[in-house]
Every structure is written in structure tokens, then in C-alpha cells.
Amino acid sequence: MRIIIIRPCCIGDVMMATAALKAIRRHYPEADITFAVGGWSRQAIEFHTDLNHILDTGQAAMPVKRLGGFWNMVSALRLGSYDIAVSLVRSPLMSLAVGLSGIPIRAGISSGWRGFGYTHKAPTSPADVRPEAQIYLDVVAALGINTEGCYVNLPVPPEATAYISDFLTRRGIKGPYLVVNPAGGSNPGMAMHSKRWPPESFAQVADALAKAYGWQVVLLAGPDDSGIVNTVRSQMQAHTTTFIGELSFPQIAALTSQAALYIGNDTGLTHIAAASGAPTVTVFGPSDPARYAPYTPRALALWKSVALDQGGVQQTQQMQWDWTRDGIQPEDALQQIHTFIETPGNTQ
Template sequence: MPVRAALVRAAGRALRLGFRTSAVDPAAVRSIVVIKPCCLGDLLLATPSLAALRQAYPHAYISLAVSSWARPAVENSPHVDALIDCEGFAGQRWLRWSAYRRFVTTLRAGSYDLAIVLDRSLFASLAAWRAGIPLRVGIDSGGRGFSLTGRVPWNQERHETDLYLDVMHAASVPVSVAGQPFYRPAAIHQMFADRVFEEWQLNDRGPVVVIHPGGGSNPGMKLEAKRWPATRYAALADRLVDTVGAQVVVVGHASDAPVARQMRMAMRHEGPDLVGQTSFGQLAAVIERGDLYIGNDAGTTHLASAVDTPVVALFGPTNPTVYGPRSEAGAALFHADACPLRERRALGAVSACPGCQCVKAITVDEVQEEAVRLLQTHVRARRTPTERT
């Protein structure tokens, strides 16, 4: 264990002596705040927990503290009554103390009975304590959750969705909701996808394969080592066009434009390029209409799983056991032996060794094989606008 982590753990154990644990009495809970600042993929992985919370507390007022970056993942959630801005410290390496104090003030003004902290940050759990919230249940990562009244230790390799559900269980929430993330695009976003499919005549030909070659960048972390090479995505796309008649749609955030351009320039076949041209909801609708999604470990990949599209996810150096797709129509490709950090990956901060080559161990042949398998075993009836209404 690194020296810093050992010191934090020891300090947490000492400090927790000043905080008493207590069970949550559902009858005494009328207002709840869930603190999960970042990021898009993590919020999607938390959707089963939000559903379970609403089911357990149908009459409680539930707020969700989230950053503007991750807000699109939950802004239309039927399980949340209000969203609270926690900008300024969410996912940032350095706190903006003025913003943090405003956040604590906002929490205090809410007079919440229960805070559920789905974040490993010391500052997230401390904010609930400083706001005077009597019941505080959350993740205790390496001693950082010392101020919580209900601590769920993060001490084993466990899928992130299941870890969040463990926290819910500690908050007296019966975990009967399936742990599959979900997101449903609004009708207006489905109309956008309809136009894309009509303009490119995607409804009348082979399977639609949506590819996201970017990712690895958000307010809390920049880890471009998670990206499979753009030239390999190009080779894969051309092979799928040649072998199964696939129609390839390239998607991504505006920041993914350089890697998407590199992929497009290396391809022989043309197709829709929607990089930087969609909102979160529009992107979800396009992926939902597709027959298959392929991408790196990124928020867009979690979105594909959340809209129930078959997924081939490419991992390294992050761990698919913790972040991989949950459904039967999801495949995670990963070479654990390619990474010297594999023993730290599950419980330490996600990082990459110098010159990280983990994801590059995945070959084009491997991805093509999984893609074809999913296209053959999970044939989807493509919904037209008429069939949806």
C-alpha cells in the first residue's frame, strides 16, 4: 500500500472514533439528498440505485447533487425531485473553497434527514456532516468516510453499480431492482435519430454499428491511455462493412474530433460522422436505434448499455469487472496480463503506467469476432417512427 494511502487510512480510523454510527429508520426520513458529483458514466451506473431509493421512499423528497458535466445523465430522471449544483469541487483535483462553502450552505438549507454519498471523496462526505444532516450513509474508501454514520467499505473488487446498491442497502433500501443502468431518450431526441436514419437511409440496409473512438477525458480525470488506436477502429469499421454490410456511424464529444478525424481518414468507406453534433439525449437516441455499439471505457459506452443496445467495450487500464457492461448483450475485451498495474486497478486510483499499452493488446480480430457474434445472437427489430407511436 502506498505511504499516502496508508496515512489516510490510519487518520480515518482515528477520526471515526469521534463519529457514531446509526441505523436508518425509514419512518423518520422525509427528505433525502444523494451526492454524486461526477461523472456521466458513474451517474448512469447509479441509476439502479436511484430507482431503488425511489421505490423504498415513494413519498420522500429526493434531491441529487451533481455537476453540470454529469447533469445530462439524470436531468430527466423520474426518480429525482430536484437537482442541486455542486460545481466547483465535483471531480476537480483542487477545491474551489468558495463554491464548496456554497454547496454546504445549500445542503444545510435543505434540512435533509438523510444524505447518501455515492462518491469516494472525503469532501463529499464531509459536506453532508458540515451541513448538519443527521444520517449520512456512503462509501468508505480507505478511511475517507470517517464522518459517515453508515459506512460501506470499498475493500474488494466489485462492480460500481453493485457498490452503489450496497450503499442503498445500508440506507434501509431493499435492493430488488435489477442492477442494469438505464436511460430513456425523450421523444424530441428520438425524432433527431429518426432524421439521421432517414437522411442516411440507414433503415433500409445492413446493421447499424455505432462507434465511439474517443473518451478518456472528464473534469475529474484525463486518461487517453483508455483509447484503442484510431487506425484500428478504422480497420475494424472497414471489415464490418465488407463482411456483414454494416453501416458505421461515428459519434463522440466535440473533444473527440481529432481522434475521430484520424479514424475517418484511415477508412475506405464513408458514413455519418456525428462527432460534436449531438446533445447527450440525441446521442442516446442514435445509439438506441443502432444494432451494435463499439467503444472504449467511457461515458458513451455506459450510455449504450443504459439504452439496451448490444455493446463491445474495450478496456485497459481500467477494469471491466468494476466498470464493464452488465447485460447479456454486452462484451468486454480486456488483457489483464498486459498491465503491470493490474493488482492496483480494482481498489486504487485509476492510472496508467508510462507508455501504457494495455488497450493496444486487443486486436482487430478479437473485436470483429465479438461484434459479429453479438450481431448474430442479438438481432434487434429496428423501430421506425410509425412503430413507436
């Protein structure tokens, strides 16, 4: 049995798709499974133990939008001789590409008329406010596969765990630590920096948690995020250790999986942390946690309820968001975080 799962972009969406991957692997333990993913996100998933192969769809967020990319996708699907295609994309062009692939069993999201290329459809609509991971699981369920108990997951390679243990020792991190990622909001699909909680809010919350629980603080971000990390660091009283662009994705998964707690914005690294098994706190602003919160039992979504466009984050990115007016404040956030930490089973 040869199966291909299609979710080109972006890291958060790819992590949400790991719940569907888990259900498929559980149902077909001997299958040869390929994940079609863009170059931006492939390094976050290619080490997953439930996968056999990666099909790199290129750097574009949606590779089928250009004529050359469309036919490249059709050709790759045809050459793979797949028995089943599972498309986790709301795109009529991807639906058409899968429909032209010759793959006999084709499951996908049917949002309005967009699922015409699939033999097995999971109906949804832009107004359907449910977790993205759950919608992906509906696609798998359309194939008659049991999805019960399937959450996002990212097994950490043993070599990454060993590396991080030594790395933390060398950087003076001993005992429980808090990971804070104040960056995010940018990927090949869009840039939405309004999703970032203000640096002073991260600083205030991290200081309070370090004092309350005796945790060391690790500030984590990508190579282009030194500015916001340094701003957070400059406003903190607690000692911090910064990891900016130093770690690979498997190493980030290992780092977060061993953390006492992870706090970040609605961004790819936060979804990696949740999938790695870390107790995860996600700060939401102009994106809806009912849709985009990490799909795992050990996750807390911080959000001040506010009216958002029912079409999802693509429709809210032009919203005039003001964190002081519209967003959750540090005092309310801390109250919810303390309750989360003190609930049995939520922390390491």
C-alpha cells in the first residue's frame, strides 16, 4: 500500500497534519507513506518515524498556483504509483491536480465545490469553526479509518535528545526550564506580525513564572528574530539564556519536549513544541484558537474573546489589531497559566 499525504505549507499546518498521519499509520502499519511538503516546512516533519519518504513541493506556499508547479505536482503524483492520496488542502487547483493523478482512492477537504477531484470527501466550510487538525482527521475518517485518540505528535530522535542534554549542560541550564518564543507570524503564505504578543508582556509573564517556580528561562527564536528576543531580554529581571537560530528542528523538538513549560505565539515553533509533547501555552490575538490551537491535551490557549472574520486567519490578517485594546493582558494570562500548571498531568 502506497499512500501520499499532501500538506505543502506551513509548519503549523504540517504539525496539525501529524494527527491524521498517526491515524493512517495505525490503520496501515506496513504502508509506504510519503508526505508532500514544501521546502520551508520539510525539515520540521522529515524525521517523523511514521513517514517513509518526503516529496518536496518547492518553496511556494501552494505549488499548484503556477502552471509549471501544477503540472509538476500532477507528474509527481502519477510517478509515485500511489494507491491512496490524502489531500489536506482547501484548493480547487490541488483538487484538480489530485483528480488528474490517476490515483484510484483520493480523499480530501470539500469546502464548497473545491473537492470535486476527490473520491472521498470531508465536507466543511469557511464558517465551520473547528480545529484544523480535526478537519484533517475528518478526511482520514472519510476513508473508514478510526481516528479516535489521535493528536498531533512529533517523535524526538534519540540523537537530538542526547545533543540537547549536552547542549543545555554546556550552556549552564540545570534543572527545570521555561522556553519562551516571542517571535513568529511569518511564513511563505503570509506575514502577520500582529499575531505577536508585545515583548513587555512576554517579559512580565516569564519573570513571574521564573520567580514562582524557580525555573530558568530560555528565549528561543529563529535566525531572523534577534531583535524581538533582545527586546524581551532587556525588559526581564530573571537571568535568560538565548538560542537564536542555533538549533535544527529535531533539536528544537528535543529542547521543548524536556521543558517544564513552553510559551509562544500562534506560530510554527509553538506547534512543534506541542507536537513534541511539551506542556504548551499559546497566546492568540487575531487568529482563532477554536481553529488554530495546538491539537493536544496538554495545551492552553490564551485569548481575549473578540469578534474575528468567520473565514479564518486569511480574512483577519488585515484587521486593525491592538493588543492593549483587543488582546489578553499579562495579569489574566498569568492567572490562567498558574491554573494550567497546577492541574495534574499538564506539566513535566
